[in-house]
Amino acid sequence: MSEYVPMPAQGVGSFLNNVDTELKLEFIQHLKRIGVDRYVELPQLVVVGDQSSGKSSVLQAITKLPFPVDDKMCTRFPTEVALQRSAGPESISVQVKLALVENVGGYEDDDDDLSNEGPTEIIRDIECTTFPFRSQEFTNEFKRVLTVASSQILGLEADSQVLSKSTLTITVKGPDEIDLTIVDIPGLVSVGHDAFETARALVRRYTDNPKCIILAVAHPADPETQEVFQMIKNIPNKENRVIGVITKCDRKQEGAENWILDTIKNEREQRHYLKQGWFGLRNRLPVERNTSNQERDSKEADFFSRGLWADLDPGKLGIKHLRTALIKMLNTHITNSIPELIPEIKQRLSSRDHALAQLGRPRSSKSEQIECMVTLSSLFSRASEDALNGYYQNLPDEDSAKLRKIVQDRLEAYRDSMQEDYQDSLPLPDATVLRSTAKSTWRSSILAEENLAHIYEVIHANRGIEFPDEVNHNVMGILWRSQTQQWNKLASDLIVDLGFSIAKTMTLLVGEATAEQELQANTTSWLLSQIPTTTAAAIDELSKLLVGEARTWTLVPKYSELMGELYKGHIKNMARSLCALDDRSDTAALWENKIDVWLAHNKDVDSVLNTYFRLKAYYEVAMERFIDNVALQVVERHLLGPSSVLRSFTPSYIVKMAEEDAELLRRIAGENGDKVLERAAIASEITSLTEALASAGRFGLSNN
Numbered sequence: 001m002s003e004y005v006p007m008p009a010q011g012v013g014s015f016l017n018n019v020d021t022e023l024k025l026e027f028i029q030h031l032k033r034i035g036v037d038r039y040v041e042l043p044q045l046v047v048v049g050d051q052s053s054g055k056s057s058v059l060q061a062i063t064k065l066p067f068p069v070d071d072k073m074c075t076r077f078p079t080e081v082a083l084q085r086s087a088g089p090e091s092i093s094v095q096v097k098l099a100l101v102e103n104v105g106g107y108e109d110d111d112d113d114l115s116n117e118g119p120t121e122i123i124r125d126i127e128c129t130t131f132p133f134r135s136q137e138f139t140n141e142f143k144r145v146l147t148v149a150s151s152q153i154l155g156l157e158a159d160s161q162v163l164s165k166s167t168l169t170i171t172v173k174g175p176d177e178i179d180l181t182i183v184d185i186p187g188l189v190s191v192g193h194d195a196f197e198t199a200r201a202l203v204r205r206y207t208d209n210p211k212c213i214i215l216a217v218a219h220p221a222d223p224e225t226q227e228v229f230q231m232i233k234n235i236p237n238k239e240n241r242v243i244g245v246i247t248k249c250d251r252k253q254e255g256a257e258n259w260i261l262d263t264i265k266n267e268r269e270q271r272h273y274l275k276q277g278w279f280g281l282r283n284r285l286p287v288e289r290n291t292s293n294q295e296r297d298s299k300e301a302d303f304f305s306r307g308l309w310a311d312l313d314p315g316k317l318g319i320k321h322l323r324t325a326l327i328k329m330l331n332t333h334i335t336n337s338i339p340e341l342i343p344e345i346k347q348r349l350s351s352r353d354h355a356l357a358q359l360g361r362p363r364s365s366k367s368e369q370i371e372c373m374v375t376l377s378s379l380f381s382r383a384s385e386d387a388l389n390g391y392y393q394n395l396p397d398e399d400s401a402k403l404r405k406i407v408q409d410r411l412e413a414y415r416d417s418m419q420e421d422y423q424d425s426l427p428l429p430d431a432t433v434l435r436s437t438a439k440s441t442w443r444s445s446i447l448a449e450e451n452l453a454h455i456y457e458v459i460h461a462n463r464g465i466e467f468p469d470e471v472n473h474n475v476m477g478i479l480w481r482s483q484t485q486q487w488n489k490l491a492s493d494l495i496v497d498l499g500f501s502i503a504k505t506m507t508l509l510v511g512e513a514t515a516e517q518e519l520q521a522n523t524t525s526w527l528l529s530q531i532p533t534t535t536a537a538a539i540d541e542l543s544k545l546l547v548g549e550a551r552t553w554t555l556v557p558k559y560s561e562l563m564g565e566l567y568k569g570h571i572k573n574m575a576r577s578l579c580a581l582d583d584r585s586d587t588a589a590l591w592e593n594k595i596d597v598w599l600a601h602n603k604d605v606d607s608v609l610n611t612y613f614r615l616k617a618y619y620e621v622a623m624e625r626f627i628d629n630v631a632l633q634v635v636e637r638h639l640l641g642p643s644s645v646l647r648s649f650t651p652s653y654i655v656k657m658a659e660e661d662a663e664l665l666r667r668i669a670g671e672n673g674d675k676v677l678e679r680a681a682i683a684s685e686i687t688s689l690t691e692a693l694a695s696a697g698r699f700g701l702s703n704n
Contacts, residue, residue, distance in 0.1 A: 024334045027699040029084055032181060034695075035688045039352075040344050043337045044181045045326070046206040049217030049228045051075075051187030054247030057283035058217055059184045061319040062326075064293050065170065066139040068146070077153050077164040078202070079184045082171045090174035094145050096152050097167040136290060163198045188227035200231075207235050211337050213329060214242045216274075220252035223259060229272065240336075243276035243329055245322060250282045250303055257308060264316050276329055279322045280304065280312070342696055349689040356682045360516040364676060366662060369669035373654045376523065379513035384646040387505055396512055400504040403646075407498060407635065414494045415627050421486050422623055426451065426616045428566075431573035437581055439598055446605055455479065455615075456608045469603040471611055479615050480552050484622075487549070491542050491630050498639050499535045503528055506645055518675060522668045527645045534645065538638035545629050549622060556621050563617035567610065571595055 028042055036042065049055045056075060060067040063081050146168075153166045163186045185206060189199050206212050216232050223229050235242055246260055263272045264280050272278070282300040284291065291299075297319060303309070304317040315321050363369050386395055390404035400406075429452065433445050447453050458479060462472045510524050575592035582591070599606040640646065657665050671679070 023699060024338055024701070025330070026085060027338070027695065027701055028334065029082065029181065030695055030699075031692050032082065033084075034691050035684075036345070036692045039685050039689065040341070040348055040692075041209045041211045042341070043211040043213070043330075043334050044183060044206075044209075045213045045215060045330070047182065047184045047215045047217060048203055048207065048231065049187055050219070050226050051189055053187060053217045053219040053226070053228065054281075054283045055184055055187060055217045057247060058215065058245060058281065059182065060284070061281065061293075061296070062182060062323065063172070065172070066142050066289070068143060068289075075184055075186050076150070076162070077186065078167045080167055080169045080181060081184070082169065082181045084171060084173045085175065086173040087175060088173075090172075090176075092173075093171045094149060095169045095171070096149050097169060139290070163195050163202060165202065188231060200227075203231060207231070210236060210241070211333075211341075212241065213326075213333050214238075215326070216242055216244045218244065218246045218263075219248050220246065220260060223263075223272065232272075232274075239275040240333070242274055243325060244272070244274050244278040245281055246278060247281050247283050249280045249309070261308065261312065264312055266316070277316060277325060279325065280309070280317045281319060281322065338701055342693070342701065345689055345692050345696075349686065349693065352682055352686050352689065356679065356686065358515070359675065359679050359682070360514070360519065362679065363519070363669050363671045366658065366665070369665050370654060370658050372519070373523075373657075373665065373669045374651045376510075376513045376519070377649050377654050378651050380509050381647070381650045383509045383512060384506070384649075387509065388640060388646060396508060398508055400501070400508050403501065403505045406501045406505075407640065410494060410497055410501070411631050411635065414490060414630070417490050418487070418623055418627055421490070422619055425483055426612075426619055429570055429612070431570070432577045434574050434578055435581070437578055439594075442598060443602060443605055447608070452608050452612055455611050456604070459604075459607060459611065469607070471607050475611060476552050476615065476618075477550075479611070480618070481550060483615065483619060484546075484549065487626065488542070488546055491545075491634065492539065494630065495535060495538050495542065495634065495639065498635060499531055502639060502644070502646060503531055506531075518672065519669065526664075526668050527649060530645045530648075534638055534643055537643065538634045541634050541638055542630065545626065545633065549626055552618055552622075554618065554621050554625075556625075559617050559621045562620060563614050566613040566617055570609065570613065571599075 028044075031037065031040075031042055037044075047055050047059055056067045059065075059079070059081065063083065065081065149168045153164050153168065154162070183206060186195075186199050186202055188203060189196050193199075207214055214232075214235060216228050218226055218228055232238060232242055232244075244263070246263060249260065252260055260280070262270055264278045266273055266278050282303045284296055288296065288299070300318050301320075304312075304314070309317060315324075361368065361372060363372050383395060384403075386392065387401055387403040390402075392402055395401040429449055433449060434442055435445060436442075447456055455475075459471055459475050462474050462478065464472045464474075466472055506527050507524050510527065511520055514520055514523070571592055572588070575588045575595055578591040578595075579586065579588045599609070638644070642648065654665070
């Protein structure tokens with residue numbers, strides 16, 4: 001902030017003083033001071049015109065500030081002059097607000113990008129000295145400040161014709177000021193100019209704001225060549241928002257007086273008619289730059305009192321009457337804008353409150369992160385227990401929430417696959433294997449069956465020191481291991497499938513526990529990273545089970561009983577098939593006895609049958625045991641057990657994490673920098689909007 005500068009008894013904005021509008025103007029300026037204009041469109045006065053149309057002279061005449069009026073000088077960035085009533089001595093400060101996103105090329109700028117207020121950063125407060133306000137020293141100092149600001153904004157482009165979105169803000173304070181903001185924006189240029197699109201977009205940024213009053217500045221040149229007239233046609237609600245002024249009336253070209261006079265007369269059928277009227281001004285000449293404001297106004301009044309100007313309504317000529325018209329227009333516009341403004345602020349505040357709620361509670365500090373994760377894990381663990389226990393009434397109506405059903409269905413499918421593999425690999429031998437009553441054919445018939453032939457080969461391939469009618473003890477192990485090769489694959493597929501199901505359930509439950517997308521993503525990612533550890537433990541447990549099942553051993557009585565039933569049942573079936581072939585009508589019992597006798601004399605064949613049914617009986621017993629062990633020791637103990645993410649993610653786990661690995665907690669629960677900035681920006685906006693509503697009450701405007 002600059003030092004105070006003494007001001008004259010009548011402040012630079014005192015001419016706009018109006019009791020009826022003063023309170024509302026002060027309220028609007030207060031909203032700008034607290035930054036509400038960044039979020040809600042506020043009423044303001046904008047000076048618009050072609051380059052070199054004399055806009056700066058108009059701004060100078062209104063504000064009484066010594067802006068350069070040299071025709072070679074052009075406004076190349078928005079200049080905002082804020083007149084503010086304040087206690088204490090008069091002061092002036094100059095501030096540069098640099099646009100964070102800046103395009104300086106004519107055609108490179110995007111209209112939509114410029115039509116909205118972009119982010120800005122205050123990069124410099126430029127000092128202004130305490131020279132007397134109307135002194136030549138102050139004029140020189142003010143020009144120096146503008147030069148410094150221009151260099152700060154344009155940088156290396158200072159000598160080119162590019163335009164900038166950065167803003168120069170000049171604030172004048174004093175007890176005799178009223179609250180008013182006037183914005184001078186870069187002048188319009190012709191279509192062929194490199195900066196045409198940029199200039200037009202900068203103008204639209206203000207003219208599209210329905211709360212802006214437009215002071216359209218024209219000059220004596222042919223109106224067909226002036227972009228400002230085309231711009232006026234496209235301004236929404238121009239009847240109530242646009243007031244016109246023709247500058248440099250003392251420098252009109254020969255023959256131009258007709259359209260100038262007709263325009264200032266402002267008859268309704270006139271092509272440039274404006275409801276708010278047109279005014280004529282005489283600008284300071286460059287040689288008059290050192291004259292006082294009073295002298296400037298006196299010269300203007302004298303000029304318009306003579307010649308053809310005497311035929312016009314004197315109320316349409318000179319800065320004095322333009323000021324009066326602006327006062328009236330501001331009064332109406334501010335009065336009409338405020339009733340719409342308060343609801344807009346309330347609506348914006350509501351949307352910002354919602355946006356802040358969507359971000360969730362802050363998670364910057366360790367304590368905030370612990371609190372957040374304890375709450376999340378508590379909700380998650382309760383939901384996961386319900387999912388594991390089959391209590392679905394409090395869970396989302398999603399298939400993935402019904403985890404116990406998913407597990408049960410998958411275990412039953414696994415059991416069925418195991419049984420199918422059992423039936424495919426060890427089916428009951430064909431009961432009609434003996435197709436002749438001639439005993440000489442029985443050996444070949446029995447050993448022709450694929451499984452029995454394979455067993456016969458294995459027995460003979462592994463003969464040792466056993467007796468001729470015995471089977472080597474290695475045979476059962478060899479046959480058993482070949483029969484259980486699918487067990488590992490079937491159980492491994494079960495583990496993988498349930499791992500995916502657990503991941504889906506876990507993801508759903510995390511989403512139910514918190515609506516914050518970033519926290520959802522971080523927590524889900526971390527929990528997913530834990531599943532491979534649980535899966536690895538389950539696979540390790542499966543490997544141990546498979547090692548144990550490689551041995552053929554059981555204490556289950558069912559094995560011996562089942563083996564005997566299978567062996568005897570097959571003998572009976574073969575006897576019945578022979579009985580059907582017997583022309584002598586021998587009984588099945590007789591044929592059963594004959595088969596027993598034959599097998600007693602053919603021990604090698606009998607050993608094959610015994611081995612097959614022993615293998616089949618043991619398979620059934622071991623398979624049932626293995627299925628249960630996989631369900632209990634692999635699935636329930638590991639995938640769904642205490643170390644599972646579904647059970648381990650608890651508040652106590654979070655507390656332990658905070659003590660042992662605070663960095664992990666921060667990575668999961670901490671907010672990224674963008675979100676911290678977003679939260680701060682929303683909070684700042686809420687503060688401004690809340691203060692705006694409170695100040696509306698203090699100003700007595702809350703019911704408007």
